[in-house]
Amino acid sequence: MVRESLNRSLQALEEEVEGLGQAVAQALLRALESLKTQDLELARAVVADDQEINRRRFALEEKCLELLATQQPMATDLRLLAAFMHIVTDLERMADHAAGLARITLLIGRTPLIKPLVDIPRMTEIALSMLEGALEALRRRDPEAARTIALRDDEVDALHDQIHRELFLLMIQDPRNVTQATYLMWASHNLERFADLVTNVCERVIFVATGKMEELNVSG
């Protein structure tokens, strides 16, 4: 087998991309935990750690560019590197939404929650399982799995709408709920965007596997 050095570099890069994905998943999980338990320390840590994710994203992008420039990859290798460059950007933006969720925790502070959190943890759970699935599909170069995962974005969108309706009702019932209800709407928005970005990753998985650009879940 020739091109051992390119193989090794691509493999190392892929592991790092996946590592970044895991870090993003952790960030979202911790952000949700901070919201549920109103743990301001944890929320601050999530916001602070976002800097590290940004740094890793730029470092990975630089490695992609370096391999493009020095190895002149073609076909699958070229598609993989092009996809990595997009995926790390998507992952970094997902992390921004995780940090956004943690910022909601900080905005709500110690004020008692106006409702028990049910749908927001549910949305988080789906978004995280989508991300795990997308990373797995990337590992396996599995376009079918990528398509299936992207379909779950509809579940997240439905929960997002449901949360909005519920929060509107709470605001109408008692104007004192408006401030926190608005924050929770933003929390839901962050999760909805997070899941959208997972579908972008799924599109890149399809591109790597088939060479075709396919837009997933355009209705959402």
Add this chain to the structure above:
Amino acid sequence: MTHSWEEMENPVLAVQRFSAWYGKNQVLRAVSLDIPEHKITAIIGPSGCGKSTLIRAFNRMNDLIPGFRAEGAILFRGLNIYGPKVDPVEIRRRIGMVFQKPNPFPKSIFENVAFGLRVNGFRGNLRERVEWALRRAALWEEVKDDLHRKSGYDLSGGQQQRLCIARALAVEPEVLLLDEPCSALDPVATAKIEDLLRELSSSVTIVIVTHNMQQAARVSDYTAFLLLGELVEFGPTREIFTRPKDPRTEAYITGRFG
């Protein structure tokens, strides 16, 4: 075998189940391929895959090699160039060729370009035509003051190759064949030739054999991949290099061959 015929209604050259042998050694195996007009077609493949034999078949250069034998047809604007009444010299005027190593004659720059015209009994204004060919080969500005003073040998490698291109262009061929034209040149001279080919392709059909895949990717509109004398895949260059259909093409262009 994957084709992309839809864009090729009027191929200049149509290769039809073309096979070739040197003695008992079969080097091309029933290759079928259309060369589109006013485009650059690159032929790539590992050493010994038959790419040079194929490009030489386009103007019957293989005829000069003892033991060469061919089957199938190559139609040049509908005419089988291996047909019985075809004059190879006339074919070679209409289908010019530039080789791997620049091969100027030990004559003045002017005579190098004028040579083919004189051989072909050109009756027009020789000076004008030589200037025209040198301009098209992007060499005129560099040599216009030394046309008669300097020999082709006095030029740099890149200039010599452009002189050979000018010599080929002087007789106004319809097709220009280039067999590894840049393999003896440095990157700057290579870039000049590549730019020149792009310029020329608006008026001349170009076929280039190259073992430099990056060059094929940069310069060509269509790419043909040959392996062990067989045409594995042929299609638009952008597709061959981003999403080849045949795993053998993928293995070769990603450098994972063998």
